[in-house]
């Protein structure tokens with residue numbers, strides 16, 4: 001693969017590869033009378049969250065995965081949400097449960113995540129799922145971190161011994177991807193809003209993971225020439241957390257937004273749902 005082609009890490013190509021490998025597995029499950037099924041729960045009417053949930057549902061449909069959508073009003077209490085999750089836990093036809101983050105502030109999101117049965121925790125949001133990922137043997141690591149690792153693997157970008165700087169420490173993105181990189185023998189620095197001299201730390205990175213939630217946050221001047229840049233950010237207007245053009249000029253490889261980490265995250269969610277159906281499908 002030429003250097004020029006390698007520079008833009010095409011998330012659609014990685015996602016297509018993952019989905020191609022799922023098709024025969026879904027057909028085999030159909031022979032057993034099992035249709036993989038993902039339940040997504042959306043609480044409230046945040047437009048971005050509604051878009052994400054719709055994209056996930058459409059992706060399921062295209063591949064022959066059943067998707068159940070549970071829409072709850074913004075006034076839903078923690079108890080009501082946990083009750084809805086409990087019903088999906090009990091439903092043998094449901095193999096994966098995804099609670100769209102974030103939920104309205106009055107809800108105890110952690111308690112709701114914990115209510116998801118571990119065998120249906122296809123986004124690695126429970127404490128047990130998170131811990132299994134940290135130990136390196138999760139069945140279903142969080143989808144966006146797993147997508148980032150899948151992109152690195154697809155393009156054969158070396159991780160072992162490299163210095164990875166992760167910007168962000170959320171439980172579904174920054175922390176689990178830091179653990180996955182560490183388990184893949186990177187040296188990892190995890191940064192957050194209280195980090196001092198962030199730009200200087202990023203300048204030391206061979207691999208930069210942007211997981212901040214701020215549009216165009218990572219500047220070209222922060223990127224060491226030849227570094228690999230993965231942008232997990234997805235802000236309104238299809239804008240990533242990386243100043244793309246400026247970072248492209250410095251990086252040896254970079255994910256665009258859109259068509260970078262996003263489609264691979266969705267493909268990973270589908271894969272985890274199929275994995276769960278194979279394990280637990282009745």
Ligand code: NAP
Pocket residue numbers: 144167168169170171172173174191192193194195198210211212213214232233234235241261262265266
């Ligand atoms: P989050 O829960 O809001 O976490 C953001 C992280 O960024 C926090 O750890 C925060 O630090 C850190 N941060 C904020 N301001 C900073 C600053 N000035 N300097 C350094 N660190 C700073 O967000 P998230 O759920 O992890 O999502 C992050 C981004 O990824 C968002 O754009 C989101 O839309 C996107 N995302 C994309 C996908 C996908 O499929 N591509 C999936 C999930 C999320 P503190 O911990 O100190 O507050």
